[in-house]
Amino acid sequence: MIAEWFLAxxxxxxxxxxxxFPPIDLPAWVFDPLGxxxxxxxxxxxxxxxxxxxxxxxxxxxxxxxxxxxxxxKLVLRLVSHVPAFGGSG
Amino acid sequence: xxxxxKVLAVVGALGTIGAALVxxxxxxxxYVNSSALLPPVYDPFGPTPVSIKPSHVVAATTTAxxxxxxxxxxxxxxxxxxxxxxxxxxxxxxxSGPVTPAQQELIxxxxxxxxxxxxxxxxxxxxxxGAASAVSLYSVxxxxxxxxxxxxxxxxxxxxxxxxxxxxxxxxxxASGRDCSTAGIPFAPEFVPNLDATETGAWSDMCGxxxxxxxxxxxxxxxxxxxxxxxxxYCFFPTPADDQFLGAGVTIQRQQSSNGVWANTTWFxxxxxxxxxxxxGGTIAPNTTYPYVQLGAAxxxxxxxxxxDNSIGSFSEPSQPQVADPDPVxxxxxxxxxxxxxxxxxxxDFSGAPLNYQETDPFMPTPVCxxxxxxxxxxxxxxxxxxxEPWLEYFREDMLPETRQLLDTQPECMDGSCLxxxxxxxxxQDTVNCFDNPASCRGWYEDAAQNPDLYNCTFGGxxxxxxxxxxxxxxxxxxxxxxGNWLTDPVTGQPAQAPPGTQRGTDINTGTGTGTGxxxxxxxxxxxxxxxxxxxxxxxxxxxxxxxVQCALEWAxxxxxxxxxxxxxxxxxxxxxxxxxxxxxxIQSIPTWFPSLDSDCRxxxxxxxxxxxxxxxxxxFYPLDACEAPMSTFATVARIAxxxxxxxxxxxxxxxxxxxxxxxxxxxxxxxxxx
Numbered sequence: 001m002i003a004e005w006f007l008a009x010x011x012x013x014x015x016x017x018x019x020x021f022p023p024i025d026l027p028a029w030v031f032d033p034l035g036x037x038x039x040x041x042x043x044x045x046x047x048x049x050x051x052x053x054x055x056x057x058x059x060x061x062x063x064x065x066x067x068x069x070x071x072x073x074k075l076v077l078r079l080v081s082h083v084p085a086f087g088g089s090g
Numbered sequence: 091x092x093x094x095x096k097v098l099a100v101v102g103a104l105g106t107i108g109a110a111l112v113x114x115x116x117x118x119x120x121y122v123n124s125s126a127l128l129p130p131v132y133d134p135f136g137p138t139p140v141s142i143k144p145s146h147v148v149a150a151t152t153t154a155x156x157x158x159x160x161x162x163x164x165x166x167x168x169x170x171x172x173x174x175x176x177x178x179x180x181x182x183x184x185x186s187g188p189v190t191p192a193q194q195e196l197i198x199x200x201x202x203x204x205x206x207x208x209x210x211x212x213x214x215x216x217x218x219x220g221a222a223s224a225v226s227l228y229s230v231x232x233x234x235x236x237x238x239x240x241x242x243x244x245x246x247x248x249x250x251x252x253x254x255x256x257x258x259x260x261x262x263x264x265a266s267g268r269d270c271s272t273a274g275i276p277f278a279p280e281f282v283p284n285l286d287a288t289e290t291g292a293w294s295d296m297c298g299x300x301x302x303x304x305x306x307x308x309x310x311x312x313x314x315x316x317x318x319x320x321x322x323x324y325c326f327f328p329t330p331a332d333d334q335f336l337g338a339g340v341t342i343q344r345q346q347s348s349n350g351v352w353a354n355t356t357w358f359x360x361x362x363x364x365x366x367x368x369x370x371g372g373t374i375a376p377n378t379t380y381p382y383v384q385l386g387a388a389x390x391x392x393x394x395x396x397x398x399d400n401s402i403g404s405f406s407e408p409s410q411p412q413v414a415d416p417d418p419v420x421x422x423x424x425x426x427x428x429x430x431x432x433x434x435x436x437x438x439d440f441s442g443a444p445l446n447y448q449e450t451d452p453f454m455p456t457p458v459c460x461x462x463x464x465x466x467x468x469x470x471x472x473x474x475x476x477x478x479e480p481w482l483e484y485f486r487e488d489m490l491p492e493t494r495q496l497l498d499t500q501p502e503c504m505d506g507s508c509l510x511x512x513x514x515x516x517x518x519q520d521t522v523n524c525f526d527n528p529a530s531c532r533g534w535y536e537d538a539a540q541n542p543d544l545y546n547c548t549f550g551g552x553x554x555x556x557x558x559x560x561x562x563x564x565x566x567x568x569x570x571x572x573x574g575n576w577l578t579d580p581v582t583g584q585p586a587q588a589p590p591g592t593q594r595g596t597d598i599n600t601g602t603g604t605g606t607g608x609x610x611x612x613x614x615x616x617x618x619x620x621x622x623x624x625x626x627x628x629x630x631x632x633x634x635x636x637x638x639v640q641c642a643l644e645w646a647x648x649x650x651x652x653x654x655x656x657x658x659x660x661x662x663x664x665x666x667x668x669x670x671x672x673x674x675x676x677i678q679s680i681p682t683w684f685p686s687l688d689s690d691c692r693x694x695x696x697x698x699x700x701x702x703x704x705x706x707x708x709x710x711f712y713p714l715d716a717c718e719a720p721m722s723t724f725a726t727v728a729r730i731a732x733x734x735x736x737x738x739x740x741x742x743x744x745x746x747x748x749x750x751x752x753x754x755x756x757x758x759x760x761x762x763x764x765x
Contacts, residue, residue, distance in 0.1 A: 002646040011660035018664040026672055031679045038685070045685040046694030049716050050725050053687050055733045063740045070751050 293395065296326075298406030300340050300399040305330075307340070309397055311409070312380060320387025324395070325380045339401035342383050345394040345408065352396065352405075355383045417450050419477045419718075427468045434498060437468055443690045446477070446718055499552075512559045513546045521546075528566040535563040691717040691725075 034041060293311035300307040309326040316322055326342070343352040358381060383395070394408040421444040430436040473481040512524040514531050524531035531545075538545045538556060547559035563578040621641035622634070665671055693714030716725035 003649045007649055007654065007657040011657045011664075014661045015664040018668050018670065021669040023667055023672060024669050026676070030676055032683060034683045042685045043694040045687050046689045046692075047714060048687050048689035049691050049693055050714060050728050050732075052729050052733045056736055059733070059737045059740050063744055066744050067747065070748065074751065 294407075294409045296342070296395060296397040296406040296409045298397045298399065299402065299404040300397070302401065304402060304404065307397065309342070309381070322385040322387075322389070323382055324385075325382040327380055340397065340399050343396050343398045343405070344383070344385070345396075352398075354398070355385065355395075358382050358384065417448050419446055419448060420474055421446055421477055422472065422474045423481070425471045425473060427471070429468055434468060441473075443692065443717070445691070446722075510558060510561075511548045511551075512562050513548065515544050515546070524562070524566055531566045532568075534566065535560070691715070691722065 029035065295308050295310050297306055297308040299305070308329040310329065312325040312327050314322060314324045341354055341357040344355045345352050394410045396408050397406040399405070423441050423444040425439050425441040427437045427439050430438045471483050473483050475481045512531065512534070514522045514524055514527075514534065516522050516530070522530050524534065534545055542556065545556060545559075547554050547556045549558065561578055565578075621638050692712040693716060695710050695712055697710045714721075714725075716722045
C-alpha cells in the first residue's frame with residue numbers, strides 16, 4: 001500500500017507538471033519546414049542514379065571523423081601539457 | 091502576521107491540487123480542438139505488428155531464412171510484445187502494412203543472401219512440356235524455390251557495373267566498390283541464353299522484273315533440306331504461279347562467301363523435266379512441285395540468294411534469312427497485387443519500373459517492386475518480356491492460404507489487434523485467462539496432454555488448435571520468467587529468446603512462490619496472500635516469523651498490477667494533448683521532411699503544366715532518364731567519376747590537415763615554416 005500511495009502521489013505530480021505545458025497552436029509548417037524546398041530536394045534525391053549519395057556521405061563522414069579525432073587528440077595533449085608531471089608548469 | 095501567511099499557503103496548495111485534478115479534462119478538451127489542425131504524424135516504425143498464428147510462422151519457416159522466422163515467432167506471437175525491431179522483418183505473406191524505411195533496409199540486407207534464376211518463360215515451358223532444354227526441371231524447381239520474392243523487394247537495381255565484362259568491368263567494379271557477387275540475379279547454371287532468338291527465320295522474298303514484257307515476279311522461300319548425298323536443297327514458291335518464266339532466262343544466283351561474287355546455281359524449274367518433277371525437299375509439301383535450287387555437298391551455305399533474269403539483265407534485292415536478334419533487349423518488372431481497401435476480392439496491381447537486360451549479361455536485374463501501402467499484399471509476381479512484346483509471368487508468390495483465410499474470416503486480425511489467448515476452464519466451469527491468472531496455468535502444457543478439454547486456445551476470439559498456443563508452454567512458469575526464456579519455439583520445443591528491444595506492455599505476474607524462508611519469492615498481490623506457514627514449513631518456527639513479516643512488507647511495498655497500470659495510464663493520459671506531446675510529434679515528423687533517396691533509373695521528374703498545354707509540351711519528363719544505353723553507361727561513369735573526384739579532394743584535405751598537425755605545411759612553404 002505504501003508503494004501504491006507513492007505511485008498515486010507520483011501520478012498526481014506528473015499530471016501537475018504536464019498541466020504546466022498546455023498545448024499550443026503549432027503552425028503546419030513546423031511539421032514540414034522544408035516544404036517550400038521539396039521540389040528541389042526531390043529533384044536532388046531523384047538523381048540518386050547519377051550521384052552515389054551513400055559513398056559521398058561516407059567520404060565526408062570520414063573527413064569529419066578525422067577532423068574530430070585530431071582535434072580531440074590535440075586538445076588532450078594540450079591539457080595534459082599543463083600537468084607538471086608531463087612537463088607542464090601547472 | 092505569520093498566521094495569515096500560513097492560511098494563504100494552505101489555500102494556495104489546495105488551489106494547486108484542485109487545478110491539477112481539473113487539468114487533465116481541460117487539456118483533453120483543448121487537444122481535441124487542436125488535433126484537427128495537426129497533420130498525420132509519420133510513424134518511422136510503421137503500423138502495429140501483425141498478429142499471426144504459430145502455424146503461419148511454421149509454414150513460413152519451411153521457406154524462409156530461419157533467423158527471420160525466429161524473429162517473427164518471438165515478436166509477433168506473444169500477446170504483450172510490441173517491438174519495432176521485430177516488425178522490420180517484413181514478409182509478403184504476413185504483413186498488411188506499408189514497407190517502411192526500416193523494413194526496406196532489412197529487406198535489402200536479405201536480398202543479398204539469395205539467388206534467383208533468370209530464364210524465360212518459353213524455356214521454362216519447354217521444360218514443363220518435357221522437351222529437351224538447357225534448364226532441367228530439377229534446377230527450375232530448385233532455383234524457383236519459395237521465398238524468392240522476399241529477396242527481391244527493394245534490391246538495388248543499379249548493378250550495371252556488374253554487367254560489364256572483361257578488364258573494364260573489373261576496373262569499374264573495383265573503382266565503384268560494388269560487390270558484384272550479390273548484384274542482380276545470377277542466371278541458373280545450366281541456362282543457355284537466347285534459345286528463342288537464335289533460330290533461323292524465313293528468307294525474305296525475292297521480287298524482280300522478268301520476261302520480255304517485264305512483270306514483277308516473286309519467289310518466296312519454302313524451306314530447305316539436306317539430301318542423302320549431302321546436297322542442300324532450297325525450295326521456293328513462285329508468284330505468279332506461272333511456269334512461263336521458269337527455265338526461260340530466270341534463275342537464282344548465290345552470293346559466294348569467298349569473294350562476294352554472285353554466281354548461278356543449279357536451278358530446277360517445276361516444269362523443266364525430270365528434275366522439276368521431284369518433290370521439293372520431300373518434306374515441304376508432298377505431291378507438289380516447286381522450283382528449287384540445289385547446292386552440292388561441298389558448297390557452303392549461301393550468304394544470300396537473288397533472282398536473276400539474264401534475258402533482260404534484271405535482278406532482285408538480295409534475300410537473306412531473317413534471323414532474329416541474337417541477343418534482344420529484354421525487360422523485367424515486379425508486379426504486386428494488393429487487396430484494395432483490405433478486400434481480397436478487389437485486387438489491384440502495381441508494377442515497378444521495368445529494367446532492361448540481355449541474357450548474355452552475367453546477371454539479370456532484380457526487378458524493383460513498388461512500395462505499396464494501406465492494404466494487404468495478395469501476391470507478388472515477376473514478369474519479363476522481350477521489349478515490346480507481351481509480359482510473361484515467370485514467378486509468382488501468393489499469400490499463404492492460411493493468411494488468406496484469415497483475411498477473409500478475421501480481417502481485423504491483420505492489423506495486429508488480435509491476440510493469441512490461452513484460457514483454462516476452472517473447477518466451476520468458469521473460464522480463466524492464463525495471462526490474467528498465470529498461476530492457474532502453470533504446467534498447462536503437461537496438463538493439457540492429460541486433460542485437453544481444460545484449455546482453449548483462441549486467436550482473435552476464435553477457437554483454434556491448442557498447438558497454436560504451444561509457444562506459451564513455459565510462459566507461466568516463474569523459473570522460465572526469471573531466466574527470460576518464457577517463449578517456446580513451437581517447432582523445436584526449445585526456448586525462444588525475445589529479441590533485443592522488445593517491450594513488454596503488460597507483465598505476467600510471477601505467481602505464488604514455492605520457496606521457504608528468505609528464499610520465498612514475492613506472492614501475487616492480486617491473489618489472497620498466504621501469510622502463515624502450512625504443511626511441513628509449519629514445523630519451522632522461523633517461518634512463523636518470516637512469513638508474516640514478508641506478507642506485511644509485500645502488502646506495503648509490492649504494488650498490485652492494476653495499480654501500476656493505473657499509474658502508467660495517468661501519466662500517459664496527462665502527457666497527451668500537452669505541448670510535450672506536440673514536441674514529440676514534431677520530432678517524429680522529422681523523417682518526413684526529407685524525400686527518400688531511393689530513386690530509379692528514370693531520375694528526377696520534371697512536370698510541365700498549363701499554360702504549356704497549348705504548346706503541346708505539357709506532361710512529365712525525365713531529363714536524366716538512364717534506363718537504357720547509352721545514358722545508363724554514362725550515368726554509371728558519371729557516378730563513379732563524381733565519387734572518385736570528391737574522394738580525391740577530401741583525401742587531399744585530410745592529408746593536408748594531418749600534415750599541418752605535425753607542423754608540415756608543405757614543400758612550397760616560406761622558409762622556416764615548411765617541413
